[in-house]
Amino acid sequence: MHVAPQMGYDRAITVFSPDGRLFQVEYAREAVKRGTPAIGINTTEGVILLVDKRVTTRLLEPSSIEKIYQIDEHIGVATSGLVADARMLVDRARLEAMINRVVYDEPIEVETLAKKICDFKQQFTQYGGVRPFGTSLLIAGVDTKSRLYETDPSGALLGYKATAIGANRNVVM
Incomplete structure (x- = not known):
């Protein structure tokens, strides 16, 4: 029986392929690319988050679609990708903020929260029995100034003046 050489790398989350790829992370990124678009714009007066809440069927209750979440008084999150994965990360972000x-009797800094979420996401790329989160978050808020960050399924964190996640990201930008 002949087995394709990439097949083992495809199933193992913690094993790099010979060309340095983690296929499960790539699959998680693909889930984000298929998600509804979300846009973040950082301005001097604050951060704007926009999402597509298009109703795809008449049977869907529009009020049940959540794509923007309040994490703390000064932080919001927009999501794209797998909804259940996003909800878990939103709950984690709220827990970190609380x-x-x-502990410190003060609100969490936006960058600190973004780093904590990315550290959490990155752990799910290293251990067997789990998979990377198939969602990206735009974490937006104002502490000493307005801030906008994007989290990647790999756990990478990037700061932006403006960005988009989800389907047609390049078209939106």
């Missing part, structure tokens, strides 16, 4: 308020 812990920071309890």
Whole structure:
């Protein structure tokens, strides 16, 4: 029986292919590319988050579509990709924000929260029995100034003046 040489790398989350790729992370990125678009714009007065909440069937209740979430008084998140994965990360972000308020008696900095979420996401690229999150987040907020970050399924974090995630990202930008 002949097995394709890439097949083992395709199934193992913690094994790099010979050309240095983690296929499960690439699949998670593909889920984001198929998600509805979300846009973030950082201005001097704040950050704007826009999402596509298009109703794809008349049977869907429009109020049930959530794509923008409040994390703390000064932080919001827009998502694209797998909805259930996004909800888990939103819950994690809210938990991190609450812990920071309890421990330090002050709101969490936007960048600190973004780094904590990316560290959490990155852990899911290293261990067996789990998979990378098939969602990207735009984390937006104002602390000492307005800030906008994008999280990647790999756990990478990038800061932006403006960006988009989801389907047709390049067209939107």
